[in-house]
Amino acid sequence: MIWWLFSFAACCVANYLFLKHKHTYWTRRGIRQFNPDFFFGNGKEIFQGKVKLCNGFRKQYYDLKKENKQYGGVYLFYKPTFLPVHPEFIKQILTKDFEHFTSHGLFNHENDYINQHIFNVDGEKWKTLRSKLSPTFTSGKMKGVYAILYSLAERLEKKVGVYAKTGQPLEIKEHTACFGTDVIATCFFGLESDCLNVPESEFRKYGQLIFAPRTLRFIMETIFNWKLLGVLGHTFASKKITKFFIPLIKETVAYRKKNNVSRRDYMDLLIHLQNENQLDEKELIANTMVMYGAGHExxxxxxTFLMYELAKNQDIQDKVREEILRICKRNPDGEITYDDLADMKYSEMCIYETLRRYSPAAEVPRQCTKTYTIPGTNSVIEKNTFVLIPVWLIHMDPEYYPNPEKFNPENFLPENKHSRQDFVFMPFGGGPRFCIGSKIALMHIKVNLIKQFRKYRFALNPKTPENITFESLSLTLRAKENIYLDVTPVL
Ligand code: HEM
Incomplete structure (x- = not known):
């Protein structure tokens, strides 16, 4: 018995020492690290929900800056995570030395074929796929998408009109998410979707699940070996989601092929690539789903954040509306064309300021894919090391944006934009992996502004807090509270 107890105690001690040793990874490589907590590493407060993900490494970020360091090392549980903080160095990782960091570093295993999409593959595979999918996102194609998007947004104007008439406050988190779902369903899947008016739609229900906090999955992917997880059948997205989307995509493709339907959209491009044997069915499904996930939320x-800020800042809202009405007036039909979008300069400043203040992708991930010696040092970033670029912390750093809490579109006046250094504004990431959908996103937000603000005024309803907080552990930066706005017609 005593031997059993002794062996058990020895095992515990050996395990403890081994884990302690793992938490010295960065120090052993001459890189500044921060005291990790046992088991949790530096993410304890994040996983306990005490600190939001976007703010999770705030202390480390400012400590590194104070110490004049361009980077440091933290731990997510036992996973060493490289934290670059200096914009010049970040630029180098994302652009010049991109070949060392071609992966996003999220869970990836060949058994999980739904997850083998453009966001997740790396190296040559990614390069080829990106060039195959890029034709959907050219300016020429955007014009076609704009026509669909603009007419879809008639519903937005109508719906807002109903609220203006009844005086009911409009909850905009769900409202914008429903419209966002309709946009992706229509422009990417070519499906008729009306979540805006039928909120219990399945498309919305499963779309919501994609972005629901996935804490347990994330912890498993951080702690355990991916090969093991993959063999055991672990998948990035839950089975509930894939069970809904896979048959839907298969049916859509089969219908289009059978009836020779062509809408000159993204799905057409994928079907074309499949017909030319450049993409198999699994890749087609994966790359359709990723647009749904990456695009709508x-x-x-x-x-949502933009509407909230405009409701809070009536003077800014007035300026946006004046700009929209000025452009509408110069066209005989009173509508705004694709080419007119470029003239929405002030609205664009407001959109950029929203993407700064509330960057939906608060962190941009990378994984080292080829061992990297940090220029001018002997420190080495080993292959497979996870890298986290703290986008939101940079966007909220007073060194780059004085008074960063304040919503200030003037931050994006041309002269202010040009006087700022590179890579302190990265809502769409940077370098060759820069968000492929950024043009659609900007167009989507502008159409939201046009159709909702030209006839209606939005103001904060008393139920909406003055300062909103963010959801813990959500993949994107999301408001925790519901955001109610009062809507009245513009006189
Ligand atoms: C405001 C809206 C959006 C934001 C803030 C955003 C942000 C981002 C960010 C930060 C990345 C990672 C970039 C990097 O690693 O350097 C990314 C990648 C990506 N985004 Fe977006 N995105 C938005 C809208 C969209 C839309 C509308 C689509 C498609 C319809 C889309 C599709 C993608 C895809 C496919 C990738 C992966 C690109 C690659 O790895 O080559 N995004 N996005």
Whole structure:
């Protein structure tokens, strides 16, 4: 018995020492690290929900800056995570030395084929896929998408009109998410979707699940070996989500092929690539789903925050409306064309300021794919090391944006934009992996502004807090509270 107890105690001590040793990874490589907590590493407060993900490494960020360091090392549980904080160094990682960091570093295993999409593959595979999918996002294609988007947004104007008439406050988080779902369903899947008026739609229900906090999955992917997880059948997205989307995509493709339907949209491009044997069915499904995931939530949360700030800042809202009406007036039909969007300069400043203040992707991830010696040092970033670029912390750093809490579109006046250094504004990431959908996103947000603000005024309803807080552990930056706005017609 005594031997059993002794062996058990020895095992515990060995395990403890081994784990302690793992938490010295960065120090052993001459890189500044921060005292990790046992088991949790530096993410304890994040996982306990005490600190929001976007703010999780705030202390480390400012400590590194104070110490004049361009980077440091933290731990997510036992996973060493490289934290670059200096914009010049970040630029180098994302652009010049991109070949060392071609991956996003999220869970990836070949058994999980739904997850083998453009966001997750790396190296040559990613390069080829990106060039195959890029034709959907050219300016020429955007014009076609704009026509669909603009007519879809008639519903927005109508719906807002109903609220203006009844005096009921409008909850904009769900409202913008429903419209965002309709946009992706229509422009990417080519499906007729009307979540805005039928909120219990399945499309919305499963879309919501994609962005629901996935804490347990995230912890498993951080702690355990991916090969093991993959073999055990672990998948990035839950089975509930894939069970809904896979048959839907298959049916859409089959219908289009059978009936020779062409809408000159993203789905057409994928079908074309499949017909030319450049993409198999699994890749087609994966790359359709990723657009749904990457596209609808980010644009809708940005729209939500923008509407909230415009409701709070009536003077800014007036200027946006004046700009829209000025452009509408110069066209005989009173509508705004694709080419007119470029003239929405002030609205664009407001959109950029929203993407700064409430960057939906608060962190941009990378994984080292080829061992990297940090220029001018002997420190080495090993292959497979996870890298976290603290986008939101940079956007909220007073060194780059004085009074960063304040919503100030003037931050994006041309002269202010040009006087700022590179890579202190990265809502769409940077370098060759820069968000492929950024043009659609900007267009989506502008159409939201046009159709909702030209006839209606939005103001904060008393139920809406003066300062909103963010959801803990959400993949994107999302407001925790519901945001109610009062709507009245513009006289
Ligand atoms: C405001 C809206 C959006 C924001 C803030 C946003 C942000 C981002 C960010 C930060 C990345 C990572 C970039 C990097 O690693 O350097 C990304 C990648 C990506 N985004 Fe977006 N995005 C938005 C809208 C969209 C839309 C509308 C779509 C598609 C319809 C889309 C599709 C993608 C895809 C496919 C990637 C992966 C690109 C690659 O790895 O090559 N995004 N986005």
């Amino acid at each position: 980010t644009s809708s949360t940005a729209t």
